[in-house]
Amino acid sequence: MLLACQGEPKLPTSSSQEQLSRIDSLQTDTQVIRLVEGYAEHYRPFTLYQPDTALCRGVKSCVDCRAVRSWMKADFDGNGRTDVLVFGEKPFIVGTEKALICLLDSGKALPHPMGIGKYSEWHLGFDNFAEGMLPWIIEQKPKDLIAFARKVYDSEDTAGNYRCIVDTLILDKGRFIEYNPAPGRYSVKSIQFETTHCYGSCPVFKMTIDYKGKASYEALEYNRLSGRFTGLIDKDDLQELWYIVNYLKFRQMGGRYEVGETDHQTAVLTVTYEDGTADYRP
Numbered sequence: 001m002l003l004a005c006q007g008e009p010k011l012p013t014s015s016s017q018e019q020l021s022r023i024d025s026l027q028t029d030t031q032v033i034r035l036v037e038g039y040a041e042h043y044r045p046f047t048l049y050q051p052d053t054a055l056c057r058g059v060k061s062c063v064d065c066r067a068v069r070s071w072m073k074a075d076f077d078g079n080g081r082t083d084v085l086v087f088g089e090k091p092f093i094v095g096t097e098k099a100l101i102c103l104l105d106s107g108k109a110l111p112h113p114m115g116i117g118k119y120s121e122w123h124l125g126f127d128n129f130a131e132g133m134l135p136w137i138i139e140q141k142p143k144d145l146i147a148f149a150r151k152v153y154d155s156e157d158t159a160g161n162y163r164c165i166v167d168t169l170i171l172d173k174g175r176f177i178e179y180n181p182a183p184g185r186y187s188v189k190s191i192q193f194e195t196t197h198c199y200g201s202c203p204v205f206k207m208t209i210d211y212k213g214k215a216s217y218e219a220l221e222y223n224r225l226s227g228r229f230t231g232l233i234d235k236d237d238l239q240e241l242w243y244i245v246n247y248l249k250f251r252q253m254g255g256r257y258e259v260g261e262t263d264h265q266t267a268v269l270t271v272t273y274e275d276g277t278a279d280y281r282p
């Protein structure tokens with residue numbers, strides 16, 4: 001399961017203009033580090049991850065470690081301009097954290113005196129990143145894909161072993177999602193998303209959206225307001241929502257997803273289809 005967050009595109013500073021417009025010409029690790037550090041202050045100092053480590057050995061059953069690089073060029077949005085995927089470590093609150101950064105050259109000029117290209121950033125975040133995750137590129141037209149090997153705990157293995165799985169990601173409508181060459185065509189009647197308590201003050205709510213876009217939100221506890229609220233979802237957003245439900249193969253997903261910590265909320269997504277069947281995923 002992929003989690004991705006889209007960072008706000010940031011205007012490069014004048015001192016980094018030339019570096020930011022030269023993804024095609026990148027040849028050395030130093031140039032890549034300068035590109036990343038020039039892109040945003042919170043990446044400084046940035047170090048490249050060298051895949052020839054224990055992390056690679058942990059997932060060697062599902063990845064050819066020789067195919068993994070600290071940075072890889074590709075065309076993720078299919079616009080004919082070269083993008084770059086960088087795998088490294090950036091500063092964190094304490095110490096560093098691993099970061100997988102995608103810089104896209106969309107080719108749109110910013111209102112900037114030098115007329116340089118516009119870059120967008122996706123900083124992909126995953127649970128337990130350090131436990132074994134490696135990205136590499138799958139070349140495909142029109143959009144190259146990111147393959148992502150990760151080590152997961154095998155709950156069916158009584159010996160407590162881990163297994164290695166591979167996710168394949170595609171840049172679709174502005175974010176990376178799991179690649180699906182044959183999306184489903186289910187007609188959705190409604191979806192419901194509800195949360196439980198956490199160890200803290202997480203908002204507990206129940207939200208329902210029907211196929212016409214009528215939405216209701218029940219603010220149960222720890223919401224800024226309390227009560228029941230209704231609204232209408234924008235038509236484009238609604239179509240996008242149904243598209244995602246089909247694209248993500250919700251019907252084929254596993255019955256339960258969980259993390260190792262017990263202080264988080266449980267979130268339950270229920271999709272009800274026009275034929276009366278429903279899928280329920282905590």
Ligand SMILES: [Ca+2]
Nearest residue numbers: 075077079081
């Ligand atoms: Ca591109």
